[in-house]
Amino acid sequence: MKINVMQDVLQANDRIAAANRQLFKEKHNLVLNLMSSPGAGKTSLLEKTAERVAGKLRLGVIVGDIETTRDADRISKFNIPAIQLTTGTECHLDANMVSSALPHMELDKIDVLVIENVGNLVCPAEFIVGEDFKIMILSVPEGDEKPLKYPLMFHESALMLINKIDLIQYTNFNLKEAKANARKINPNIDIIEISCANGAGLDEWVSWLMTKYHDKTGGAGHA
Amino acid sequence: MKINVMQDVLQANDRIAAANRQLFKEKHNLVLNLMSSPGAGKTSLLEKTAERVAGKLRLGVIVGDIETTRDADRISKFNIPAIQLTTGTECHLDANMVSSALPHMELDKIDVLVIENVGNLVCPAEFIVGEDFKIMILSVPEGDEKPLKYPLMFHESALMLINKIDLIQYTNFNLKEAKANARKINPNIDIIEISCANGAGLDEWVSWLMTKYHDKTGGAGHA
Numbered sequence: 041m042k043i044n045v046m047q048d049v050l051q052a053n054d055r056i057a058a059a060n061r062q063l064f065k066e067k068h069n070l071v072l073n074l075m076s077s078p079g080a081g082k083t084s085l086l087e088k089t090a091e092r093v094a095g096k097l098r099l100g101v102i103v104g105d106i107e108t109t110r111d112a113d114r115i116s117k118f119n120i121p122a123i124q125l126t127t128g129t130e131c132h133l134d135a136n137m138v139s140s141a142l143p144h145m146e147l148d149k150i151d152v153l154v155i156e157n158v159g160n161l162v163c164p165a166e167f168i169v170g171e172d173f174k175i176m177i178l179s180v181p182e183g184d185e186k187p188l189k190y191p192l193m194f195h196e197s198a199l200m201l202i203n204k205i206d207l208i209q210y211t212n213f214n215l216k217e218a219k220a221n222a223r224k225i226n227p228n229i230d231i232i233e234i235s236c237a238n239g240a241g242l243d244e245w246v247s248w249l250m251t252k253y254h255d256k257t258g259g260a261g262h263a
Numbered sequence: 264m265k266i267n268v269m270q271d272v273l274q275a276n277d278r279i280a281a282a283n284r285q286l287f288k289e290k291h292n293l294v295l296n297l298m299s300s301p302g303a304g305k306t307s308l309l310e311k312t313a314e315r316v317a318g319k320l321r322l323g324v325i326v327g328d329i330e331t332t333r334d335a336d337r338i339s340k341f342n343i344p345a346i347q348l349t350t351g352t353e354c355h356l357d358a359n360m361v362s363s364a365l366p367h368m369e370l371d372k373i374d375v376l377v378i379e380n381v382g383n384l385v386c387p388a389e390f391i392v393g394e395d396f397k398i399m400i401l402s403v404p405e406g407d408e409k410p411l412k413y414p415l416m417f418h419e420s421a422l423m424l425i426n427k428i429d430l431i432q433y434t435n436f437n438l439k440e441a442k443a444n445a446r447k448i449n450p451n452i453d454i455i456e457i458s459c460a461n462g463a464g465l466d467e468w469v470s471w472l473m474t475k476y477h478d479k480t481g482g483a484g485h486a
Contacts, residue, residue: 077301078384078413079405106385108411129415131354131385159412161301162329162354162383181404181427182302188331189382190301192352204404210430 053167056135060142060170067147069100070253071155073133073171075193078159080179081203083111084236085245086154090118092246093152097253100150102141104133104158111156121145132163135170152253161186165193172256173198180204180211184218191225199230201245206235276390279358283365283393290370292323293476294378296356296394298416301382303402304426306334307459308468309377313341315469316375320476323373325364327356327381334379344368355386358393375476384409388416395479396421403427403434407441414448422453424468429458 064071076082083103090099101122103111112124123141125133138155147153155171157164165174176197178186181204187194194200200222208215215233222229232248234241287294299305306326313322324345326334335347346364348356361378370376378394380387388397399420401409404427410417417423423445431438438456445452455471457464 077382077405078409079300079402105412107414108408110408110412129385129389131383158385159300160354160383160385162352162381163386166352179302179404181402181430182300185331185333186301189328189333191330207404207430207433210433 050166053135056139057168057170060135060139063142063147064153064170064172067150068257069147069150069153070249070256071153071171071173072249073155073157073164073169073174074176075157075161075164075174075197076159076177077161077179077182080159080177080182081236082156082159082177083114085177085201085203085234086115086120086156087118088236088239088242089154089246089249090115090120092242093249094118097151097250098149100145100147100153101156102133102138102145102153103156104137106130106158121150127158131158131160132167133157133169134167138169151257152249161190161193165196173252175199175201177201177203178218178222180207180213184214185221187218187221187225194222194225194229197226197229199232199248201241202231202233203236205233205240206238273389276358279362280391280393283358283362286365286370287376287393287395290373291480292370292373292376293472293479294376294394294396295472296378296380296387296392296397297399298380298384298387298397298420299382299400300384300402300405303382303400303405304459305379305382305400306337308400308424308426308457309338309343309379310341311459311462311465312377312469312472313338313343315465316472317341320374320473321372323368323370323376324379325356325361325368325376326379327360329353329381344373350381354381354383355390356380356392357390361392374480375472384413384416388419396475398422398424400424400426401441401445403430403436407437408444410441410444410448417445417448417452420449420452422455422471424464425454425456426459428456428463429460 109124112122115122332347335345338345
């Protein structure tokens with residue numbers, strides 16, 4: 041007899057994710073699962089996004105980290121409801137962890153819920169949590185070959201944000217190569233170049249976000 | 264009855280790691296388990312190290328990646344024996360994976376064996392593979408708070424290399440803060456600032472490596 045532990049884990053996860061998804065549908069929330077390597081700029085992106093969508097979209101954030109509440113603290117400064125999940129040793133968020141945060145959020149008052157995953161280019165991509173889209177950040181200093189080396193992350197993501205584009209002149213990062221590598225893994229992936237440091241590309245990102253929100257809620261939402 | 268799967272996995276891993284360690288001792292190999300986030304510079308460090316220790320230390324490398332043989336290909340150009348382990352979906356190397364590579368290496372002809380782990384700041388730190396030391400790279404663009412957010416990695420490492428120090432002027436990375444954060448987690452951690460781009464600090468790193476090699480082999484080794 042063979043016990044496939046991982047398969048059981050994933051099936052249980054998918055059931056909880058489906059329940060989360062149903063709740064988000066009822067509440068007219070667009071839900072994004074935001075992933076990247078450590079330090080690629082997930083929290084910075086949320087700070088910059090908060091500034092830009094103020095008065096247009098109401099954000100909510102669930103942040104996963106091994107330790108510390110630093111990221112939720114940073115986001116709370118923008119008067120955005122933010123819940124920190126500290127995972128201890130877990131290297132990713134799963135549907136159950138996200139589910140445990142939901143009773144503490146007023147989902148009726150949120151248009152876009154962003155789930156900021158643990159910084160990790162591998163494991164988070166294996167778990168759905170009830171999101172509409174997985175999106176990911178590749179930062180320029182990480183290198184242009186990353187889609188080939190960590191394919192699942194790029195395969196599962198609807199959008200790749202290439203962040204720290206302001207540093208490109210100091211690195212050997214090849215933008216054309218990075219895009220070609222990502223599209224080799226996922227021909228349908230959207231790609232936007234951004235800099236949270238100087239603001240480049242952030243309007244395009246916010247426009248992507250607004251479009252996806254309106255596509256999902258069809259005007260039935262709150263915004 | 265409670266079945267603690269993770270505990271069983273770790274115990275089995277530790278038995279294989281002990282066997283690896285015994286073999287490395289017989290062969291007079293200093294063995295380093297090199298870890299970092301994706302794109303922090305593990306392979307670049309090995310390239311620069313190979314140039315600097317040529318004629319003094321004989322390197323061998325085992326590289327773990329989810330996909331591709333790019334890193335082993337890069338290292339092989341320096342006439343260094345390099346074996347690529349592609350892990351599929353596994354987010355870390357374990358002792359058994361390393362063990363599977365050893366029959367393919369002439370350990371008698373290697374002084375320092377570097378095991379370049381999968382790019383991941385979380386999971387690799389949980390597994391010993393038979394190494395003498397875990398060492399890790401934090402790259403400047405990742406941010407100075409990473410030791411607090413990913414404590415196990417910093418706790419387990421004997422050495423933190425702060426790479427891409429040449430980029431520091433273009434970021435808000437605070438060097439003093441980064442060191443203090445690492446020492447808060449691990450008071451005994453050695454810290455060396457380096458740049459694989461301009462060569463800064465690499466002599467100090469090679470000196471650390473030579474010292475650890477001679478400490479272990481006491482002149483009984485090959486070099």
